[in-house]
Amino acid sequence: MPDTTTDAAARDWWKNAVVYQIYPRSFADTDGDGIGNISGITSRVPYLAQLGVNAVWLSPFYPSALADGGYDVDDYRDVDPRLGTLDDFDAMVEDLHGAGIKVIVDIVPNHTSDRHEWFRAALEAGPGSPERERYIFRDGLGPDGERPPNDWESGFGGPAWEPAGDGQWYFHHFAKEQPDLNWDNDEVREDFLKTLRFWSDRGVDGFRVDVAHGLVKDLSEPFAPWAEVAVVDQHTDGSHPLWDRDAVHEIYAEWRRVFDEYDPPRFAVAEACVHPSRRARYASAKGLGQAFNFEMQDASWRSADFRKAIDSGLDQTRESGSTTTWLLGCHDSPRVATRYGLPADPQRTAVQVAHQWLLTDGTEPALDRALGERRARAGALITLALPGSTYLYQGDELGLHEVGDLPPEVLEDPLATRSGGREKGRDGCRVPLPWSADGPSFGFGPGPARPPQPAWFARYAAALQAADPESTLSLYRRAVQLRATLNTGADFTWIETGSADVLHFRRAEQWHCITNFGSEPVPLPEGELLISSAPMEGELLPGNATAWLRGSTGSTRVPSVRSRA
Template sequence: MTGPWWREAVTYEVYLRSFADADGDGLGDLPGLRSRLPYLAALGVDAVWVTPFYPSPDHDTGYDVVDHRNVDPRLGTLDDVDRLVADVHRLGLRVLVDLVLNHVSSAHPWFVAARAAGPGSPERGRFHVRPGRGPAGVDPPNNWPSIFGGPAWAPFGDGDWYLHLFDAEQPDLRHEHPEVAADALATLRFWLDRGVDGIRFDAAGSLSKDPAYPDLPDGWQPGDPAPYSDRDEVHHIYRRWARELASYPGDRLGVAETWGPPGVLAPYLRPDELGQAFAMDPLYWPLRARPWRDGVEALLAATTRHGRLPTWVHGSHDVRRAVARWGPGGARAVLLLMLALPGAVYLYAGDELGVPEVALADDAIRDPVYRRSGGTDRGRDGARVPLPWTEGGPPYGFGPAGSTPWLPQPAGWGAHSVARQRHDRTSPLALTRAALPLRGTWWRGRPAELTWRDAPDRCLAFRRGPDGPTCLVNLGDAPVDWRPYGDRMLLASTPADGKLPAHATAWLV
């Protein structure tokens, strides 16, 4: 291995509320996570990313934070965090925490004070506040949309409006305000002082907005450049935080949650900024050879020019389950493809089990996206259903017998459980457990330059550098002969004899 520990690390995203519930209140918690750490160590991951555990009213499942430097008592204590960090390090792993610094909860003391104060008050200066348009300010200040649906502005009721790029209960902070900047830095130091190995910066591109608050042009579509996302000024913030990360020992990692093409994420990876920036576009690439080859080459070119590598995201709590996006075979094939490529990989909890997307009843959905879209977008809860650890009936080992998980688990959920798959050599879990150590032996640390080999139509074949193993990916509908690419198959995403099945990946030497 060359470079810092995170350069080609495999990080496992623990969606805390759905991972393991120790006390039976229906919510996954820090003690529950600690009890399952041996499972993660045996899986072979390098690091664990823990989603927010801070005090929150849960309008957006913990991403609406009341106190960034404390723990929600439903989820544990600060002592539990310290024990978690110690346990993770004892197992030879690293731990990342999730900082939500673009916005706070509407129950945060700063916003409570801003709501009570009047227009023009200092309390409102910490937020993006503008007078409304139209008679008596009854219309929003501009036409910016919320990412969760509807307008991005909500009224105070006195002519002023506040910006919320997400839910109305998540008012956006003004990072130009000295108190906001100082508080964010204090939060960063607080968790680094407790020994965490890295920070995932939520909504990384949203921390700077155009102070003129211009309207979006006619014809604007989500994904187009916007005056509230990925502006040049946001990089001043990350350079400041990167200096703080660098002042601590142990190659502390800063990773940006970025959405967009290579040109959007690459600036976050400049030598004086962060170590990783999420490549989320591959989550939506179809299983066709040309989009993957072109996309991989573009991401490698954009990241290596800054001395970094791509950060491949196989799954996330913000998108549908991998098997829903690519199919069961495709999800396994993409996992082996990503593990062979240069860079880091993020694996979402449950995708190593191949759990499906769950169709929840309307009254079970908690995601504010569902409410704000008027029910037209069912949101992200289908990928957040608490994990099945055991067979039998609910809660399938997620919590104590008789407890009720915060999202309902479907009938038969135990068929996807760790217990069911533990001794099944053909299971998704067995594939993941086999792939991660093999990756360390055969792929990690190899050259970042890809040598593309001739391949059948609808297939990809490459080495990293001029020699070494070959990764063969069959994205077609018919089997292909793998023997021209190696004498021995190290691993295949689907059992293969002389031919590699459709929608499958093999590692060959």
Template sequence: MAKNAFGDAPWWASAVFYQIYPRSFADGNGDGTGDLVGVRERLDHLVELGIDAIWLSPFYRSPMADGGYDIADPCDVDPLFGTLADFDAMLAAAHERGIRVTVDIVPNHFSDQHPWFQAVLAGGKDAPERSRFVIRPGRGADGELPPNNWPSVFGGPAWHRLPDGDWYLHLFAPEQPDVNWLDPAVPAEFERIMRFWLDRGVDGFRVDVAHSMAKPDGLPDLDLDVLADVGTNMPTAADLRWDRDGVHDYHRLFRRVLDSYPGDRMAVGEAWVADPARLAAYVRPDELNLTFNFALVEAQWGAKSFRDAIDRSLASLADVGAPCTWVLSNHDVDRAATRYGGGPQGVARHRAAMLVELALPGAAFLYNGDELGLENVELPDDALQDPTWERSGHTERGRDGERVPLPWSGDVAPYGWTSGERTWLPMPDGWGPVAVAAQERDPASTLHVVRTAVRLRREVADLTAGEFAWVDAPEDCLSFRRGDVTVLLNTGGVPVPLPTGEIVHASAPVTGELPPDTAVWVR
């Protein structure tokens, strides 16, 4: 078994993962869209950052109705991103640098351009592929009404009518028909997909919408009042569309496939569920290895909110003996610096939160641009591409603001991101100071703060293997100990005394006292 440097735990139990959104990381051929060549060419940035593994968001053949999560061929690379040979070269280059590579698997739906669904459209009610999707007759005198009242995550109803008069379910966009996991062809196909990428050498998977594949018997109507306060994609136990008990059988299949390969192959699930106990079920010993824990994403800036999120997470996963995961941003949520108020204060809080995240027990996930302290970009209406924008009738702007390409060098767009002139989403003015090259030259930059934190996490054993314990802290502060390292976060408005000891690292300059919106590691 491949182990990490801190004992018998498998590598993924305390790894630092780095999410790459391929369209936005780096453009290797100058066409304005990020690609696999760009990823390979920028791997040394990740070596310098010190991460252990990449999570690569979808690069598969797709019409791109939902940023690549509408997959037409899950065993091929979309020409937008390159070729299978480009993927193999990127994977080999990452492995040569000691970086593992995990990729997305999307088991809830395919693209409507997938051969199975195209066969349904061509063959109508006689198509054998029909049972592989969730298709039902409509309600009303002529079946003109959807089978139930479920809403789509992206707005509007979750049903679309077929030419033959029946309706198919799409919990996301109409271009993403849900597959029916009760049909044996579906689990068999996803085992084939997993083995295709595992045979090529990937180290694991991120399971998209891992709480969605099992549908309730009879597909009953949903009490829409339960969504009033949480929206169509946030966890509530009363939302019948998500987190049905049957989903765990499918994750056991994933685990059996992973365990049939050498090298501690792994899977982490994206499960938005109602409470920590439900989340823990996804990482029971025979299910997924890790599951995303969005408690810190949902936490408001403040010591109490952070502590409650950490407490709930640690307690629930301890019951099943699974490591926690920690994440502050990803391609689906506003960047942390924006959520924490934006501007210099938001960036300062983001840096402090990163030091908290990287000192907590378990695995940590960074999103590309976290190391630069990037904020969301307010894009013009005509640049928006997220399906939420159209499906909501232009009332919800969607997720494009956190998907803008990364600035690498220079003072004007496209900041070294492409050799061409255009970028798939426009880059803002004024990003020169946050570009990688500029932050490289500034030892006080966010990039250096994060690099140092990741390096120390590897070098100071207590930051990975030390026991976790809360420590009394001043008002509006949070403090915990990992072995002989004390972490202190000041979310209040006034400086507070520092713990006694040697300052190992801080999110901002510290002299005598810990300033507001700052975190410190003390040994």
């Protein structure tokens, strides 16, 4: 008789996984060109295994002009020659699987690059051709089509239309080098099914779907003015012309049939920036399986913000029948330690405050590095204690801060180059990692890194932290490995504390997570201390710290504590 428990665990490994995001070009470089590569990832498999993660998610590694950090894809079924070959990819997958680590790859279905063979053919073929039907081309306004079809704007700034040179314009929601695909076209749909099978056949276990909510669009006339289209939050019924249209789920039902061809089935996690009430469909068993919950990433360091994000994520779990995801950072947001080290603004999220800070090259307001790192450590223990999957961004396990003073000449993010100075961009969280305290790129590679690392990166080097039992890296290693030994099922209960600063929840039976968001120490209930993000003060949990307890029978009642953070 088959072991159905084991079969279910193999099939549903992703539901409670710790996933480590790798941005390949800034992870590890083996050839000295300053850019991380596939063999660099392979060289760090022992590090990932010691960290204890269940899977890695690779940001795009495909051939690309890097107009948007690799999210402008020239060929969906190949490796950028600067990063390696398909043989290198296969060797990496083999080594990761040998270490018990699954592989998730980014897939970018909303748009190709303007160097993709399909788009080059579309420009050559001209208006009315089958080649143009793969993309979104429209006639321009005016006698010669010299004006764009409407006033819609790109998410990276500037118009969302680019002239094709023959009276027609093509639509690009992001950079002009990223023409949007037409998902009403059967050839587009079939080609992506081929891509899913291509990588699944090479041993890929899952996919992270970029802009999962944006594939299906309504560009029928008359066009609504941009002032109306730009207001996304008001559309919770699938009526927005660009985002979260109901028909997108027909596409993912086709993908699900492909995923289920494999044993175990492949899974996908949707980057779906939609209203929480609309997120569950992306995570359904008939769709992709899981959807990112970005609310904790957007939360400021306040207990009420974290509780709201947790409740929303748990609601999604109940609605979808799947599990949710928890993350504090990724390649698209300023580093966690920096966000939590900047002064709070009740009118803005910590992410918004950090973006404004970047516009001053990281000078105003003043950053409290130590406080940010302390809070980031406490936040990590919260996410790792929650039911569902936890996604970690490379370098957060080192406590890295945002590099806020990158000079303009090294910036690559189109958010910086196209926003007219309104954004500094995302390059500051994509600076290559420091592996050692010396060398031309702190162990990242044999030569200088691109973009350049600041001198203070040496203090955060992985080798130094591995030798320090109190380091952030050591904390992550202990927490991830401890998590694997604890019951991580769906059981979750809030424990009321009587304090606006203290968040306390219980997991399976007697495993507790308690966080003090305030600045004054608070008492803990009796129990075995499993781990804490900061040294305990006797039997008191210090401010801006998290502790896990086992065997506790009491509640945390601290009615007199007031926040001074």
